[in-house]
Amino acid sequence: MTKPLRIGIAGLGTVGASLARLLQTKAGSILHRAGRPIEVVAVSARDRAKDRGFDAGAMEWHDDPVTLAAQADIDGFVELIGGADGPALECVTAALKRGIPVVTANKALLAHHGVDLARLAAANGTEVLYEAAVAGGIPIIKTMRESLSGNDVTRVYGILNGTCNYMLTRMEREGLSFDVCLKDAQDLGYAEADPTFDIGGFDAAHKLAILTSLAFGTEIDSGSIYIEGIERVTSEDIAAAKDLGYTIKLLAVAQLTDTGIEQRVHPALIPAAAAMAQVSGVTNAVAVDTDLLGSIMLAGPGAGGDATASAVLSDIMDLATGVVLPTLGIPVDKLKPYTRARMRAHEGGYYIRLSVHDRVGAIAAIATRMAQNEISLESIVQRRSSGHGDKAIATVILVTHETTESAVRAALLSISEDGHLAGEAQMLRIEQLD
Amino acid sequence: MTKPLRIGIAGLGTVGASLARLLQTKAGSILHRAGRPIEVVAVSARDRAKDRGFDAGAMEWHDDPVTLAAQADIDGFVELIGGADGPALECVTAALKRGIPVVTANKALLAHHGVDLARLAAANGTEVLYEAAVAGGIPIIKTMRESLSGNDVTRVYGILNGTCNYMLTRMEREGLSFDVCLKDAQDLGYAEADPTFDIGGFDAAHKLAILTSLAFGTEIDSGSIYIEGIERVTSEDIAAAKDLGYTIKLLAVAQLTDTGIEQRVHPALIPAAAAMAQVSGVTNAVAVDTDLLGSIMLAGPGAGGDATASAVLSDIMDLATGVVLPTLGIPVDKLKPYTRARMRAHEGGYYIRLSVHDRVGAIAAIATRMAQNEISLESIVQRRSSGHGDKAIATVILVTHETTESAVRAALLSISEDGHLAGEAQMLRIEQLD
Ligand SMILES: NC(=O)c1ccc[n+]([C@@H]2O[C@H](COP(=O)([O-])OP(=O)(O)OC[C@H]3O[C@@H](n4cnc5c(N)ncnc54)[C@H](OP(=O)(O)O)[C@@H]3O)[C@@H](O)[C@H]2O)c1
Ligand SMILES: NC(=O)c1ccc[n+]([C@@H]2O[C@H](COP(=O)([O-])OP(=O)(O)OC[C@H]3O[C@@H](n4cnc5c(N)ncnc54)[C@H](OP(=O)(O)O)[C@@H]3O)[C@@H](O)[C@H]2O)c1
Numbered sequence: 001m002t003k004p005l006r007i008g009i010a011g012l013g014t015v016g017a018s019l020a021r022l023l024q025t026k027a028g029s030i031l032h033r034a035g036r037p038i039e040v041v042a043v044s045a046r047d048r049a050k051d052r053g054f055d056a057g058a059m060e061w062h063d064d065p066v067t068l069a070a071q072a073d074i075d076g077f078v079e080l081i082g083g084a085d086g087p088a089l090e091c092v093t094a095a096l097k098r099g100i101p102v103v104t105a106n107k108a109l110l111a112h113h114g115v116d117l118a119r120l121a122a123a124n125g126t127e128v129l130y131e132a133a134v135a136g137g138i139p140i141i142k143t144m145r146e147s148l149s150g151n152d153v154t155r156v157y158g159i160l161n162g163t164c165n166y167m168l169t170r171m172e173r174e175g176l177s178f179d180v181c182l183k184d185a186q187d188l189g190y191a192e193a194d195p196t197f198d199i200g201g202f203d204a205a206h207k208l209a210i211l212t213s214l215a216f217g218t219e220i221d222s223g224s225i226y227i228e229g230i231e232r233v234t235s236e237d238i239a240a241a242k243d244l245g246y247t248i249k250l251l252a253v254a255q256l257t258d259t260g261i262e263q264r265v266h267p268a269l270i271p272a273a274a275a276m277a278q279v280s281g282v283t284n285a286v287a288v289d290t291d292l293l294g295s296i297m298l299a300g301p302g303a304g305g306d307a308t309a310s311a312v313l314s315d316i317m318d319l320a321t322g323v324v325l326p327t328l329g330i331p332v333d334k335l336k337p338y339t340r341a342r343m344r345a346h347e348g349g350y351y352i353r354l355s356v357h358d359r360v361g362a363i364a365a366i367a368t369r370m371a372q373n374e375i376s377l378e379s380i381v382q383r384r385s386s387g388h389g390d391k392a393i394a395t396v397i398l399v400t401h402e403t404t405e406s407a408v409r410a411a412l413l414s415i416s417e418d419g420h421l422a423g424e425a426q427m428l429r430i431e432q433l434d
Numbered sequence: 435m436t437k438p439l440r441i442g443i444a445g446l447g448t449v450g451a452s453l454a455r456l457l458q459t460k461a462g463s464i465l466h467r468a469g470r471p472i473e474v475v476a477v478s479a480r481d482r483a484k485d486r487g488f489d490a491g492a493m494e495w496h497d498d499p500v501t502l503a504a505q506a507d508i509d510g511f512v513e514l515i516g517g518a519d520g521p522a523l524e525c526v527t528a529a530l531k532r533g534i535p536v537v538t539a540n541k542a543l544l545a546h547h548g549v550d551l552a553r554l555a556a557a558n559g560t561e562v563l564y565e566a567a568v569a570g571g572i573p574i575i576k577t578m579r580e581s582l583s584g585n586d587v588t589r590v591y592g593i594l595n596g597t598c599n600y601m602l603t604r605m606e607r608e609g610l611s612f613d614v615c616l617k618d619a620q621d622l623g624y625a626e627a628d629p630t631f632d633i634g635g636f637d638a639a640h641k642l643a644i645l646t647s648l649a650f651g652t653e654i655d656s657g658s659i660y661i662e663g664i665e666r667v668t669s670e671d672i673a674a675a676k677d678l679g680y681t682i683k684l685l686a687v688a689q690l691t692d693t694g695i696e697q698r699v700h701p702a703l704i705p706a707a708a709a710m711a712q713v714s715g716v717t718n719a720v721a722v723d724t725d726l727l728g729s730i731m732l733a734g735p736g737a738g739g740d741a742t743a744s745a746v747l748s749d750i751m752d753l754a755t756g757v758v759l760p761t762l763g764i765p766v767d768k769l770k771p772y773t774r775a776r777m778r779a780h781e782g783g784y785y786i787r788l789s790v791h792d793r794v795g796a797i798a799a800i801a802t803r804m805a806q807n808e809i810s811l812e813s814i815v816q817r818r819s820s821g822h823g824d825k826a827i828a829t830v831i832l833v834t835h836e837t838t839e840s841a842v843r844a845a846l847l848s849i850s851e852d853g854h855l856a857g858e859a860q861m862l863r864i865e866q867l868d
Pocket of ligand 1: 012013014015016045047048050065080081082083087105107108132133136302303304305308
């Protein structure tokens with residue numbers, strides 16, 4: 001077992017350069033744990049001249065990652081370019097066609113092509129490893145592929161986007177506005193210049209799609225996820241939630257229901273005393289509910305060069321053993337098709353914030369419409385008002401007992417038609433998490 | 435890969451019987467994940483007549499687990515008897531001598547004989563797997579052996595005893611006394627009839643010894659752990675801690691210091707806002723601080739038949755792949771000797787509760803003694819008093835800034851010699867956890 005494992009790395013950015021550095025600076029301890037040396041024999045990026053903080057002298061350089069994947073003399077191919085299609089997909093495909101195992105951190109690629117890649121890997125007697133693709137440095141993929149065998153999962157959920165969690169944490173702790181927090185997240189390099197992908201919930205959705213497949217043994221279906229971002233969450237919502245004993249988090253949830261599997265990403269109120277409510281800043285967390293374990297939770301860094309490279313490295317160590325496991329936990333031909341749960345049937349409590357014309361009888365009218373839709377209220381509170389006389393506007397916060405989204409939407413429509421609303425209603429799910 | 439994996443199970447109690455049942459009821463999904471059937475071909479327990487809820491018809495029965503280990507036609511041996519020595523040690527040794535890999539949930543065995551067993555396993559080309567031995571259903575062993583390669587660990591700590599955490603949680607939430615909570619824990623089957631092993635901190639210490647070795651690449655040394663149980667924690671301490679913004683937990687901590695590795699198990703105050711403060715009831719949690727990841731935390735069920743059997747099963751699934759990893763993460767001859775950190779050098783804040791004769795100047799005298807020992811106080815509060823006149827006794831709670839245990843002990847000695855104390859002083863560490 002002293003034959004080195006020769007790998008090629010395509011993509012030498014935040015994660016790729018961290019990985020290459022680690023493999024050099026920690027070669028000694030890696031050898032002890034892997035049982036054989038790990039050698040980077042070939043690399044690819046766009047700019048050959050850039051200094052990336054490691055010694056690339058002995059490494060073969062490829063301008064084209066596909067050529068690296070297709071031709072280099074390697075035992076494993078590491079894709080750290082990013083993107084669902086284009087060069088990432090092409091080079092991963094090229095490696096798998098040669099029967100070379102692939103390690104990737106690319107959630108977009110897997111969310112869109114995971115099943116095809118798993119099939120291609122199986123056909124060529126190899127696998128794709130992707131610990132870093134979901135929740136960065138947290139070993140959730142290994143846990144789901146290897147530690148939960150024999151468990152029937154009923155729900156998997158988590159905080160999967162560090163940028164959103166960083167923003168929500170600062171909005172809560174410092175009472176800052178969404179825009180200020182977004183700008184800081186961008187300045188700190190957490191959010192991209194175009195932050196839609198993070199704050200719109202799309203990044204979390206890609207990660208959820210992968211977890212859903214592992215949890216329920218179904219094909220990946222990232223197109224069926226209900227997605228709502230954090231753009232409409234205000235510091236007023238966060239403050240009101242706090243008073244009610246809740247914290248607002250962008251949650252990604254996949255849940256087994258009577259009609260199929262529900263996949264959703266949206267801001268939600270979770271109890272302030274829940275362990276996940278303590279997950280703050282760029283930290284991610286994932287919880288899995290199963291028949292045998294009840295619930296387990298993993299929390300840790302969701303991004304960052306070193307943390308992500310650490311997860312990539314753990315996959316590379318697994319390659320060193322030579323074992324090939326099914327990419328998606330079970331053989332690809334045993335995956336069930338994904339069956340989407342009936343929409344809006346989700347039962348739970350809701351938080352509703354209304355801007356209401358501050359007139360006598362308004363609250364009574366709102367409460368009546370709720371009752372007509374068979375929504376039982378836990379509380380209804382007028383929080384503050386502004387303006388005077390005819391122009392007076394009050395903020396009303398409602399918390400419902402368990403009901404359905406369609407009932408809430410129907411009630412809000414009536415309330416709006418009654419002419420009580422002075423602005424768009426805010427409506428957030430309450431997730432009890434147990 | 436369709437050749438079945440034949441296993442023998444010695445010990446069919448809470449965990450063993452759960453495992454045998456699971457292997458029968460979930461054979462289908464286990465086959466998908468393991469890639470080959472898992473067959474229990476031989477079992478051993480004391481009472482052959484007992485109905486254990488699974489079909490033992492086709493299994494070879496052994497009265498003696500050593501005979502099973504030494505003679506049965508098996509690919510893996512599962513030890514679920516318990517105990518550091520005696521039949522557990524004998525049968526595990528017998529299996530390893532034949533080169534048969536061992537799966538065990540036995541922390542006592544590993545804490546006492548782990549290095550010897552790892553050496554015996556390596557000499558015979560096999561390994562010992564023990565996911566269930568630490569924190570039950572939480573995949574902390576796999577995480578430390580396989581996911582943290584390349585990481586340098588600086589600290590590992592956790593809540594490793596469900597009985598203690600159950601008791602402390604109830605004392606906090608319901609204001610109940612230690613004795614009432616202990617009785618309930620016994621009635622519910624969490625604590626043994628002789629609960630010393632749990633509440634004295636010894637069970638947590640066994641688990642910590644294993645984690646320390648994996649974290650720092652050192653030999654297991656369970657004899658060097660500083661151990662303090664929860665027996666002296668009162669509901670008054672818990673209430674005072676709560677007012678100060680802390681929760682009391684039995685923590686197990688292994689930490690790299692300048693003078694070596696500190697291993698300690700003791701009740702500690704942790705910030706109520708820390709994720710680990712939310713770990714309640716019989717739940718366990720482990721956190722690992724590393725250079726690459728910052729901190730990761732895993733939480734879940736620390737005990738129970740099914741949860742523990744789930745962890746045992748994940749080890750058995752790993753056997754099915756045929757890979758042999760070093761039992762303690764790195765080759766046994768690469769383990770460093772354990773170097774114990776200098777005692778009482780630990781720096782941190784302390785919580786101190788004193789019963790003081792309620793006389794004019796007492797608080798000033800106490801504060802002066804603290805100052806003379808260069809202990810800076812964060813707060814000093816008189817919480818309540820009882821009795822009258824000469825007999826009046828006050829409870830005084832002190833919280834110190836960072837200092838050393840020896841400084842606190844010296845100050846308390848002076849305070850006692852000054853004649854202020856009406857009872858034994860309580861002193862608990864404050865653990866900031868970040
Ligand atoms: N950053 C994180 O914290 C994090 C966390 C989890 C997962 N991930 C995932 O990890 C992957 C890499 O992320 P990253 O943050 O490291 O990205 P990045 O910093 O943008 O790096 C991308 C790398 O790919 C190279 N590249 C781009 N197009 C190429 C092409 N056509 N041919 C060859 N090389 C090309 C770039 O070359 P140049 O350097 O020459 O421009 C760069 O080295 C993505 O899938 C991402 O989703 C990242
Ligand atoms: N229970 C948990 O939640 C938990 C959690 C984590 C780890 N563990 C560990 O798992 C192991 C098993 O625990 P457990 O709770 O399942 O123990 P248990 O319920 O007491 O079961 C012990 C089993 O061993 C058998 N046994 C005892 N002495 C024997 C001997 N000389 N020869 C053959 N069989 C013998 C007993 O046989 P009879 O049934 O015939 O008496 C019984 O089936 C221990 O190491 C424990 O520390 C347990």
